Amino acid sequence: MTRLFLVIFAVSALADSSFGRDHSFLARITVYWAHGGRGADRYTRQHASATGLRLKQGHCAVDPRKIPYGSRVVLPDGTSLSAVDTGSAVRARKAARRFGRTTDERNAIVIDKFFETKRQALAWANSNPPFVSVRVIPPNAPAMAKPNITNSQPIALTASQPPKMSGGGSTGAMTIINNASVTGPTGGIIRNPLGRLGR
Numbered sequence: 001m002t003r004l005f006l007v008i009f010a011v012s013a014l015a016d017s018s019f020g021r022d023h024s025f026l027a028r029i030t031v032y033w034a035h036g037g038r039g040a041d042r043y044t045r046q047h048a049s050a051t052g053l054r055l056k057q058g059h060c061a062v063d064p065r066k067i068p069y070g071s072r073v074v075l076p077d078g079t080s081l082s083a084v085d086t087g088s089a090v091r092a093r094k095a096a097r098r099f100g101r102t103t104d105e106r107n108a109i110v111i112d113k114f115f116e117t118k119r120q121a122l123a124w125a126n127s128n129p130p131f132v133s134v135r136v137i138p139p140n141a142p143a144m145a146k147p148n149i150t151n152s153q154p155i156a157l158t159a160s161q162p163p164k165m166s167g168g169g170s171t172g173a174m175t176i177i178n179n180a181s182v183t184g185p186t187g188g189i190i191r192n193p194l195g196r197l198g199r
Contacts, residue, residue, distance in 0.1 A: 036118030070139030
């Protein structure tokens with residue numbers, strides 16, 4: 001009985017620790033739009049999404065079984081999309097299965113990025129790769145804390161005397177006066193605790 005309880009506790013602890021974390025997926029990124037020609041359905045033309053939110057740029061359609069609504073999908077260029085919509089072709093991974101060259105690409109999830117016009121959508125699609133690695137941040141993920149810098153000693157900078165130049169001109173070099181130089185046992189360059197190089 002005790003072993004069964006320990007196994008159940010361990011499994012639930014692992015499930016709780018993975019729930020709420022961000023995950024990376026290989027995704028086939030497709031586009032859809034509200035205006036500008038054939039390709040938009042009546043719901044998209046009315047900016048209606050599956051969650052009831054009004055569609056706008058920065059939204060995307062996902063398979064909610066794999067990416068929960070409200071998640072943020074971060075593309076490799078740093079663009080963050082909100083998962084608010086879905087569609088049958090997205091859930092069936094139609095574009096990945098049809099256009100994937102490798103097994104990984106054919107098994108990729110599909111994310112449909114919303115644009116206001118067909119021109120914007122096709123311009124984006126033509127200038128970006130179809131398969132990319134995306135990071136998915138679930139809606140219940142904790143916010144990232146700001147870094148806390150504990151060693152904040154001021155560094156005084158003073159202007160050094162410019163060297164005498166025969167051709168005229170001056171240099172405005174600065175010298176750190178309150179930090180000791182840091183050299184290694186052989187006089188080479190070593191890295192100090194703040195990540196800057198010292199000699």
